[in-house]
Amino acid sequence: MVGLATTLGSGAMTNSFADLKKADLYLVTGSNTTETHPVIGMLLRHRARFNGAKIIVVDPRKIDLVEEACLHLQPKPGDDIAWLNGLAHIIIQEKLYNKPFIEQHTEGFEALREKVSHYTPEVVEEITGIPKDRLIHAARTYATAKNAAILYCMGITQHSKGTDAVKAISNLALLCGQIGKPGSGVNPLRGQNNVQGACDMGCLPTVYPGYQGVAIKEFKDKFESAWGVPLSDKPGLTVVEMGEAAYEGKIKALYIMGENPMVTDPNLSHLKKAYGKLELLVVQDIFLTETGKLAHVVLPSRSFLEKDGTFVNTERMVQRVRKVIGGPKGARADWEILCELSSRFGYPMDYQDPEEIFEEIRKVTPQYAGITYARLESGGLQWPCPDTTHPGTPFLHKGRIVRGKGLFVPVDHTPPPEVPDKDFPFIMSTGRDYYHYHAGSMTRKVKLLNQMCPESLVEINPSDAEKLGIKEGDQIKVIGRRGEFTSRVKVTEKVSRGVIFAKFHFAETPVNLVTNTVLDPESKIPDLKVSVVRVEKC
Amino acid sequence: MRITINGRAIETAEGATILKIAKENGFRIPTLCHMESLIPTGFCRMCVVEVNGLQNPVTACNTPAVDGMVIETDTPKIREIRKEVLKFMLVNHPLDCPVCDKGGECDLQDYVYEYGIEKAEYQVEIKPKEYRTYSTSAIKYHPNRCILCSRCIRACREIAGREVLDLIETGFRARVEAVRPERCISCGECLAACPVGALTENVSSLKGRKWQAKRVTTVCGYCGVGCSLEVNVVRDKLIKVTTREGLGTNHGTLCVKGRFGFEFVQSPERLNTPLIRENGGFREASWDEALTYMTAKLKEIKEKDGPDSIAGLASARATCEENYLFQKFIRAAIGTNNIDHCARL
Known part of the structure; x- marks a missing residue:
């Protein structure tokens, strides 16, 4: 988000799904689309099989989508900036870039040209292991496509240099003028149902609703007058920083609504030690989660089928969530709990229903000003939607980039903070499974899904397995610098040599005991994709 | 170009099929094997229409209209052909509507009724086809109800891109078979495509007919695609999730979690009362008690260590309205910007 906000002026997905059908080429990187966004995965497969669209997959794993791809580049985890710069270099060298677009809509081209000139195909091959002829083929395919869309996900962002990698992606799209038109763009796929909405609503330490900065006086004044109290202009802590501050005794109370950080x-x-130091930990959830078990107070809430409201999907589409059933009698909707809590705390909140809250959101969030519950009855609306006659915005940067000019930001490859050595010779990456979702609080309680995928299986390459004397189904121990866990193993060509892959949905196989809290300096996203480990047979 | 349907002249662009143009202009042509999102095949022949100058009727779903065509969609001859088509389907298909999950929302049931067929007229001495396990435990295949329209096979290939299913054997023994079961991802596109009760949902123990169930349109609670769901409820209990072509961004498509992953909502493990930690364990508490405790503690900490010693984590699972209130509470009531959520994880 931070990366695209810098280069383009908006951090959200530039295009929409309907519009992605118009692309001739999809560059998919760091997104296991068919498993984590299955319906988009199906769309991509369909486009490749029935409409002649091309797919280039760049991913350390041989993900399912590779079977539809014309090209699969397989870098090591953490080497994204190198191959992205490499593509830009080839495109510039072979003069395949979009000169009129660059002149009219961008700035900083010369600086980019200078920077990427060091990333020759030979250098990139040495860093990433991607054969140079394949890189050249990929560069030509992307640069010569009529409409080319880049899709990416956590495989790009969950690195200590994730923001820079996003900038490198944005550079590539700007270089070829693949922005501001149908079937193109830079499209971060948001992982969770309402992660876009939570960001839009200002559940971030630096911004009020609508990405209005807390440190900017104009916005602070605006919200002070809207909410009738003085507000702090000091940016707050991010999720991983909160854990650290709790450990140091600087955070004494933590109120968690519907999250399960302990997985x-x-x-x-x-993190468990840090939470142990809190004077007050409140967890509000639909189940007693791993985090809830550490709490001082647990509050039972309602699921998405038991209340009204709105969710915003990854294409910025605000859609109505409707109450379908009543739910457990003793549970309350999060908004009801918040109203009572705030009122008891001395700051009265008196809303009759979610629509009344939404009306307030519209008043303070310019992007939402034109969206009403009544309009949402006939389907979703994509923000920005500045007034009630505005049809919504299917793709951003149309005719003019939001920032004014798209900014080329030259970035450099540096090795990840952890590199394999003789004690920890493997890189472990973490990710998701098709049958499960995030912390597993929901999917682990669905019989069918547990039947389909009952347990964690750590993926390892056959040649590595052979060397270690490990066979399919064996119990292994994965030991990292911060902790260890045991899991059964799956021997598969999906991962390349020297890399293992683990899924984090399973509380009984806590892969996050091993992962790194090193943060990207701008986005504050932890480096969950590169932790060095060694593997032992149990 | 200009064509005529049932005596009405229609100006239309070239390239569309007779079915599409007829539909757009309000003429109803019955279909069984056709689906908006699949490549038309003309398999079932329910959509036959007469075209002036052509000796035999043509299938509307896969015949492009051309300039000057004069089309009749509902003549006695056409109705007779459709009736025969239905009668042939009833050779295989048992009239077991009272025990079938799809009773009340079955295209075949509706057409048999509409075309006034009162019994399965043609009888053939054949052994009923036997049940076999399907490619996923989420779905049951009833081979004797199958009308071989191939919508499931095509949905699996064209929508899901999995090619699990195919037709095997011929004649009266023909059936749909999971020929590549290892490629099945239990997405249920086949189930959704079945126009009759040959594929039925096998997840929920609760059932309800279409007219007994309340069907509410909402948004899926899993990934960021934001698929539209129709949640089917009988007496405040979830029975199944459906969706339909033309609805939301997913246009009728869902994955295994969206279609079959709702059991957790009614799990007996759901929290039903606030809990307060006591002596290393939890005890049940009233809302009043829990909120009183929490409020007092928050006030005490705010006074003692200042607002920045308090932090909140909102949720990508909660609604916008709830996330808005949460950050408002943290910012306006507590007085800190220590607010974040799991966007980074």
């Missing part, structure tokens, strides 16, 4: 966050044993 999803990196370096879990450290």
Whole structure:
């Protein structure tokens, strides 16, 4: 998000699904689309099989989508900036870039040209292991496509240099003028149902709703007058920083609504100690989660089928969530709990229903000003939607990049903070499974899904397995710098030599005991894709 | 170009099929094997229409309209052909509507009724086809109800891109078979495509007919695609999730989690009362008690260590309205910007 906000002026997905059908080429990187966004995965397969669209997959793993791809580049985890710069270099060298677009809509081209000139195909091959002829083929295919869309996900961003990698992606799209038109763009796929909405609503330490900065006086004044109280202009802490501050005794109370950090966050044993130091930990959820078990107070809430409201999907589409059933009698909707809590705390909140809250959101969030519950009755609306006659915005940067001019930001490859050595010879990456979702709080309680995928299986390359004397189904121990866990193993060509892959949905196989809390300096996203480990047979 | 349907002249662009143009202009042509999102095949022959100058009727779903065509969609001859088509389907298909999951929302049931067929007229001495396990435990295949329209096979190939299913054997023994079961991802596109009760949902123990169930359109609670769901409820209990072509960004498509992953909502493990930690364990508490405790503790910490010693984590699972209130509470009531959520994980 930070990366695209810098280069383009908006951090969201530039295009929409309907519009992605118009692309002739999809560059998919760091997104296991068919498993984590299955319906988009199906769309990509369909486009490749029935409409002649091309797919280039760049991923350390041989993901399912590779079977539809014309080309698969397989870098090591953490080497994304190198191959992205390499593509830009080839495109510039072979003069395949979009000169009129660059002149009219961008700035900083010369600086980019200078920077990427060091990333020759030979250099990139040495860093990433991608054969140079394949890189050249990929560069030509992307640069000569009529409409080319880049799709990426956490495989790009969950690195200590994730923001820079996003900038490198944006550079590539700007270089070829693949932005601001149908079937193109830079499209970060948001992982969770309402992660876009939570960001839009200002559940971030630096911004109010609508990405209005807390440190900017104009916005602070605006929200002070809207909410009737003085507000702090000091940016707050991010999720991983909160854990650290709790450990140091600087955070005394933590209120968690519907999250389960004790499964999803990196370096879990450290986090458990940190939470143990809190004077007050409140967890509000639909189940007693791993995090809830550490709490002082647990509040039962309602699921998405038991309340009204809105979710915003990854294409910025605001859609109505409707109450379908009543739910457990003793549970309350999060908004009801918040109203009562705030009122008891001395800051009265008195909303009759979610629509009344939405009306307030519209008033303070310019992107949402034109969206009403009544309009959402006939389907979703994509923000920005500045007034009630505005049809919504299917793709951003149309005719003019939001920032004014798209900014080329030259970035450099540096090795990840952890590199394999003789004690820890493997890189471990973490990710998701098709049958499960995030912390597993929901999917682990569905019989069918547990039947389909009952347990964690750590993936290892056959040649590595042979060397270690490991066979399919064996129990292995994965030992990292911060902790260890045991799991059964799957021997597969999906991962390349020297890399293992683990899924983090399973509380009984806490892969996040091993992962790294090193943060990207700008986005504060932890480096969950590169932790060095060694593997032992149990 | 200009064509005529049932005596009405229609100006239309070239390239569309007779079915599409007829539909757009309000003429109803019955279909069984046709689906908006699949490549038309003309398999079932329910959509036959007469075209002036052609000796035999043509299938509307896969015949492009051309300039000057004069089309009749509902003549006695056409109705007779459709009736025969239905009668042939009933050779295989048992009239077991009272025990079938799809009773009340079955295209075949509706057409048999509409065309006034009162019994399965043609009888053939054949052994009923036997049940076999399907490619996923989420779905059951009833081979004797199958009308071999191939919608499931095509949905699996064209929508899901998995090619699990195919037709095997011929004549009266023909059936749909999971020929590549290892490629099945239990997405249920085949189930959704079945126009009759040959494929039925095998996940929920609760059932309800279409007219007994309340069907509410909402958004899926899993990934960021934001698929539209129709949640089917009978007496405040979830029975199944459906969706339909033309609805939301997913246009009728879902994955295994969206279609079959709702059991957790009614899990007996759901929290039903606030809990307060006591002596290393939890005890049940009233809302009043829990909120009183929490409020007092928050006030005490705010006073003692300042607002920045308090932090909140909102949720990508909660609604916008709830996330808005959460950050408002943290910012306006507590007085800190220590607010984040799991966007980074």
